[in-house]
Amino acid sequence: MAITFAQAINKALHEEMKRNKNLVCFGLGINDPLRFFGTTKNLKEKFGDERVFETPTSENAMTGVGVGMSIHKNPCVMMHQRLDFFLLAMDQLVNSAAKWHYMFGGQKSVPITIRLIVGKGWGQGPTHSQSLQSWFAHIPGLKVVMPSLPNDAYNLLKSSIRDPNPVIFIEHRWLHEIEEKKILIKDSKKNIGTKLLNKGRDLTILSYSLSTIEILSMKKALFDNNVSYDHIDIATLKPLNLNLLKNSLKKTKKLLIVDTISHPICSIGSEILSQVFLDKKIKLKKNPILISLPDIPTPTSFFYTKDFYVSKKKIFNSIEKILERKLRYNLDLNEIHDVPNKNFKGPF
Amino acid sequence: MKKNNFYKEIYRLQKTIRLTENKIAKNYKKYKMRCPTHLSIGQEAVAAASGLALKNNDISISYHRSHAHYIAKGGNIKKLFAELFGFKEGCSKGVGGSMHLIDVKKKFYASTAIVSNSIPVGVGIAYSLKLNKQKNIVCIYIGDASLEEGVFYESLNFAIIKKLPVVFICENNFYSVYTHLKDRQPKDREFYKLANSLGAKGYRLRQNNPFKLFKELKKINEKVRKNPFPHFIEIKTYRYLEHCGPNDDTNLGYRTNSELNKWKKNDTINFSANYLVKKKIMTKEKILKLDQEVKKQIDSDFDSMKRLRSPKFKDIMKLTYR
Ligand SMILES: Cc1ncc(C[n+]2csc(CCOP(=O)(O)OP(=O)(O)O)c2C)c(N)n1
Numbered sequence: 137m138a139i140t141f142a143q144a145i146n147k148a149l150h151e152e153m154k155r156n157k158n159l160v161c162f163g164l165g166i167n168d169p170l171r172f173f174g175t176t177k178n179l180k181e182k183f184g185d186e187r188v189f190e191t192p193t194s195e196n197a198m199t200g201v202g203v204g205m206s207i208h209k210n211p212c213v214m215m216h217q218r219l220d221f222f223l224l225a226m227d228q229l230v231n232s233a234a235k236w237h238y239m240f241g242g243q244k245s246v247p248i249t250i251r252l253i254v255g256k257g258w259g260q261g262p263t264h265s266q267s268l269q270s271w272f273a274h275i276p277g278l279k280v281v282m283p284s285l286p287n288d289a290y291n292l293l294k295s296s297i298r299d300p301n302p303v304i305f306i307e308h309r310w311l312h313e314i315e316e317k318k319i320l321i322k323d324s325k326k327n328i329g330t331k332l333l334n335k336g337r338d339l340t341i342l343s344y345s346l347s348t349i350e351i352l353s354m355k356k357a358l359f360d361n362n363v364s365y366d367h368i369d370i371a372t373l374k375p376l377n378l379n380l381l382k383n384s385l386k387k388t389k390k391l392l393i394v395d396t397i398s399h400p401i402c403s404i405g406s407e408i409l410s411q412v413f414l415d416k417k418i419k420l421k422k423n424p425i426l427i428s429l430p431d432i433p434t435p436t437s438f439f440y441t442k443d444f445y446v447s448k449k450k451i452f453n454s455i456e457k458i459l460e461r462k463l464r465y466n467l468d469l470n471e472i473h474d475v476p477n478k479n480f481k482g483p484f
Numbered sequence: 485m486k487k488n489n490f491y492k493e494i495y496r497l498q499k500t501i502r503l504t505e506n507k508i509a510k511n512y513k514k515y516k517m518r519c520p521t522h523l524s525i526g527q528e529a530v531a532a533a534s535g536l537a538l539k540n541n542d543i544s545i546s547y548h549r550s551h552a553h554y555i556a557k558g559g560n561i562k563k564l565f566a567e568l569f570g571f572k573e574g575c576s577k578g579v580g581g582s583m584h585l586i587d588v589k590k591k592f593y594a595s596t597a598i599v600s601n602s603i604p605v606g607v608g609i610a611y612s613l614k615l616n617k618q619k620n621i622v623c624i625y626i627g628d629a630s631l632e633e634g635v636f637y638e639s640l641n642f643a644i645i646k647k648l649p650v651v652f653i654c655e656n657n658f659y660s661v662y663t664h665l666k667d668r669q670p671k672d673r674e675f676y677k678l679a680n681s682l683g684a685k686g687y688r689l690r691q692n693n694p695f696k697l698f699k700e701l702k703k704i705n706e707k708v709r710k711n712p713f714p715h716f717i718e719i720k721t722y723r724y725l726e727h728c729g730p731n732d733d734t735n736l737g738y739r740t741n742s743e744l745n746k747w748k749k750n751d752t753i754n755f756s757a758n759y760l761v762k763k764k765i766m767t768k769e770k771i772l773k774l775d776q777e778v779k780k781q782i783d784s785d786f787d788s789m790k791r792l793r794s795p796k797f798k799d800i801m802k803l804t805y806r
């Protein structure tokens with residue numbers, strides 16, 4: 137039976153709540169009628185509203201509360217319907233959660249997992265669409281995970297919850313309906329969720345989160361054009377393990393980084409470029425390309441977002457540039473740029 | 485305003501807000517206004533009374549449910565529509581959408597989308613008014629959820645120690661999205677008492693008679709103008725439609741039809757119309773005529789959107805910095 141990304145999250149939460157009686161889940165909207173985009177369905181019914189609870193609109197305090205519970209006896213999963221709301225909690229995240237283990241000589245760690253949803257389209261605008269994984273990755277003491285497919289969402293959420301350290305778990309809203317055939321259970325200790333989604337010779341394409349889905353949707357067109365490429369999805373952004381990428385680059389010597397949900401400056405994409413550049417064993421034959429959002433905040437208007445967001449055409453053009461040849465492809469002219477699928481009717 | 489004129493103006497404003505919001509709700513489902521939109525249908529009285537109680541040079545600032553506050557401060561309705569459609573003729577050039585309104589001329593300084601985000605900004609404006617020896621006040625609109633954010637307390641505290649000319653208007657509609665107040669704050673908390681105990685002047689006013697509400701607010705504003713000090717006013721109110729979007733939502737089960745109907749039965753616009761007739765301030769016919777006038781203007785403002793052209797992305801590329 138096929139399973140969606142949202143169902144995979146839900147399944148992981150149920151299993152971990154069952155496995156660890158001390159685990160607690162909370163967040164604004166966790167028990168709302170839509171059950172947090174379907175990801176917290178039946179949690180409250182199964183585990184009660186002491187372990188699955190609504191919070192006041194108090195992001196900073198609740199993050200600190202989560203730190204307190206986790207250093208005592210109750211690991212936590214905290215969740216926010218938009219990453220942007222979590223920005224109120226930077227003190228407790230950066231000065232408490234991230235530092236605790238280090239600052240107190242390794243005596244207490246903070247097993248908290250923070251789920252953040254990133255919005256896109258339908259006028260989410262400047263303050264409901266930010267994807268700030270690179271901020272979090274910058275902070276020593278945090279781990280950052282950003283899966284693209286249901287299997288990784290499931291396995292990585294489980295390993296994040298079991299991780300004794302704070303983990304920022306970022307879900308792009310447009311992934312929630314993405315399906316995979318079935319869940320393959322991985323060893324939750326070793327799972328870092330970086331993998332090869334396509335194998336080839338001429339080009340390495342690296343992506344994560346929603347960008348990975350965009351590349352997957354171009355698979356047939358690339359195949360029809362005889363583009364032979366490695367496609368690497370990195371789901372764990374910190375700690376960042378680039379072994380797979382580096383091995384691929386030794387073969388292809390050409391790199392395209394598709395980071396379509398992030399601004400370019402000090403981004404995950406630019407970090408990867410710098411690590412590749414610093415590795416003497418890697419000699420690229422062509423200048424690598426980093427595709428990202430422009431360095432301006434997200435506009436609200438449908439008309440502006442059309443050119444603000446990265447189009448498939450732009451990705452095709454970048455591949456043409458690296459490979460130095462023209463590709464033939466059809467763009468779906470009926471595709472609307474500001475919704476995840478044709479049934480989506482805003483606003484969240 | 486001539487004596488008794490305010491009656492008509494309050495009613496007109498209530499009606500203008502209701503019909504503007506209805507227009508948006510009805511057309512939202514054509515999927516051309518593509519942004520999260522929080523309508524104020526049911527809450528018009530608070531906006532109308534508080535908006536009219538301000539002087540032109542007083543400043544107001546608001547939160548995500550702000551169409552009514554913008555209109556009540558005189559905000560341009562055509563530019564509101566254009567903003568929702570995402571045209572560059574919008575009040576924020578289409579960049580901000582429903583949750584980021586501004587009308588600098590009318591001194592509606594901003595509405596913002598993050599809960600409590602605009603509170604300290606409003607307090608800052610008030611401090612600046614004081615530094616510049618201006619005799620104006622700042623009206624800060626907030627929802628009931630704002631009292632759950634630390635920044636509310638921090639801002640109010642600062643406003644108190646600096647004796648700033650701010651009036652908080654708290655629209656308590658009992659819900660934060662789908663969550664009732666009783667699941668978020670203590671059951672017997674009275675907002676006005678809480679404000680009092682922090683050191684501000686707290687009041688609890690009612691929306692049921694918008695004319696009375698206007699007079700009360702006017703009095704408070706003049707007091708603040710004379711002796712600057714933060715005042716906090718709670719007004720219980722109720723939204724008729726879903727939290728965000730144009731639909732009814734009682735089917736979701738987080739609130740009941742009977743609760744909704746209780747508020748609808750006491751609709752403040754009906755109250756105002758009846759009151760004007762009963763007190764012989766306006767005849768039924770005059771009211772009908774005014775209604776039609778308001779409707780015609782809104783229809784024509786809305787229709788004018790058809791003449792606007794899609795804006796270009798390059799127009800906003802340089803907007804990030806001045
Ligand atoms: C800091 C922050 N947290 C959460 C949200 C999500 N959110 C949007 S509107 C809203 C409800 C706010 O309720 P209230 O202040 O009572 O205003 P109302 O919508 O009832 O008018 C919430 C929680 C947000 N915008 N900002």
Ligand SMILES: [Mg+2]
Nearest residue numbers: 627628657659
């Ligand atoms: Mg409310």
